[in-house]
Amino acid sequence: MTSSPRSDTETHLRRSLSALSLHLRQAPEAMRPDVPRFVSYDQLRRTDGTVVGRKKVILMSGGCSVPTCTMCPFTNENNYGLHRAPGALLAQVDAVLARTTGEPDYSMLALYNDGSFFAPRExxxxxxxxxxxxxxxxxxxxxxxxxxxxFVTGKALGPFVQRLGPVALEIGVGLQSSDDLVRETLVNTRITRPVFERALAAMREHGVVPKIYLMIKPPFLTDGEAITDVVQSVAYVRALGVDGVTLCPTRVSRNTVAWQLYENGQYQPPNLWTVVEAVRRAHEAAAVRVACINLRGSDFESVFPDSCPDCADGIVDALLRYSETGDPADLPTSCGCRPALAAVPLDHGVIVERGLRALAAAGTQVPA
Structure with a gap:
């Protein structure tokens, strides 16, 4: 399946968002220390229902080499734009793997570098x-x-899998959406469906498990459109033979297009009840978990999905339980603040015009 041809207005919106996203990125004033910027321990439910102990580590890196996404906050937290010695990553890994007294038991290591692990530039x-x-x-x-x-090719995977030996490999891919407009323009990521499907084929060939991330309500979508986008995206991924997905509610962080829109009243993160509704509907098609760090705000400053003070913490706790059990009975059911939620079709023309109006209303200066 090939991507749909873009209209002139969509092309204009995409180019504007690409230029603005790169323009807003800021390198730190000084090199940050070569120690992981985040370490946590938890229990993770896998798609086969088993629960394993996980150590999650985000290495201090030079950041993503393709930082075009409209909402991605990670360049705020790493050494983006600064030259650094590649060996520093290896030293961090050595420190991470050194078991310490009292460290929680884990059999799964999630090792992230704020970008693409298989990108040679990173x-x-x-x-x-x-x-x-x-x-x-x-x-x-x-x-x-x-x-x-x-970057996920047979040439890259073969030697790496061989060196891992008996260790099973799982690769997270931020597809974000199966819809071409949402993924390539609104999120502004450099992923096409053919490239994504070729990466899945390469993973299957080398016995690698795909871990697919989908966004809930990227910039320029309404909450109703966001629900439709999640349901359609889960169905697409499931049809490709992927058993489970991780849903990522969008948060808003500085130096991003999403922040510019939010500051000017042109974007709000998804309501927590929208997250619940998207999870309920997606659960019917595939094993689903929610990236709850995007709801707690425990790694860095952002504006997060919210509801009313009476139910917000309870919703997040329920989503955490659901992500561990996979049981929809753990999801919350009601609150007086819960808005009427209905899935709304994705009308590309309407969404593109909304995007252009939002940029204009925000007074956003797009670099030439």
Whole structure:
């Protein structure tokens, strides 16, 4: 399946968003220390229903080499734009793998670099293979990394999987949406469906498990359109043979297009009840979990999905339980603040015009 041809107005919106997104990125004033910027431990429900202990680590890196997404906050937190020694990543991995007294037990290591693990500009091939060897010797059973799909090729996977030996590999891919307009323009990520499907094929060939991320309410969508987008995207991914997905409610962080829109009254993160409704509907098609860090705000400053003070914490707690159990009975049911929610079709023409009006109303200066 090929991407739909873009209209002139969509092309204009996409180019405007690409230029603005890159323009808003800011490098830190000084190099941040070469230590992981985030470490946590939790229990993770896998798509087969088993629960495993997970150590999640976000390495201090040079950031994404393709930082065009309208909502991505990670360049605010790493050494984006600054030259750094590739070996610093390997030293961080060595420190992460050194088991310490009192450390929670885990068999799964999620190792993220705020970008694409398989992009040579971000992690050189020799460093990547050295990481695989160290992980293989560390006693974990599963390794999870992330990458844009254009970097997930048989040539990249073969040697890495071989060095991992018995350690199972899972690769997270932020597809964000199956809808071409939403994914390529509103989110503004450099992913096409053919590239995504080729990456899935390469993963299957090498015994790698795909971990697919979908957004809930990217910029320019209404909450009703967001529900439709999630349901359609889950169905698309499921049809490709992927058993489970992770839903990521959009948050708003500085130095992003989403922040500019929010500051000017042109965007609001999804209502927490929208998240619940999207999860309920997606649950019918595939195993679903929610990236609840996007709701707690525990890693950095952002504006997060919300509801009223009476139910917000309860909803987040319920979504955390659901993400562990997979039981929809754990989801909340009602509150006086719950808005009427109905799935709304994705009318591309309407959405594009809304996007252009939002940029104009926000007074956003798009670089030439």
């Amino acid at each position: 992690i050189p091939v020799d460093v990547r293979l050295a990481i695989a060897e160290r992980v293989a010797a560390a006693g974990v059973t599963h390794l999870v990394v992330e990458s844009l799909p254009q």
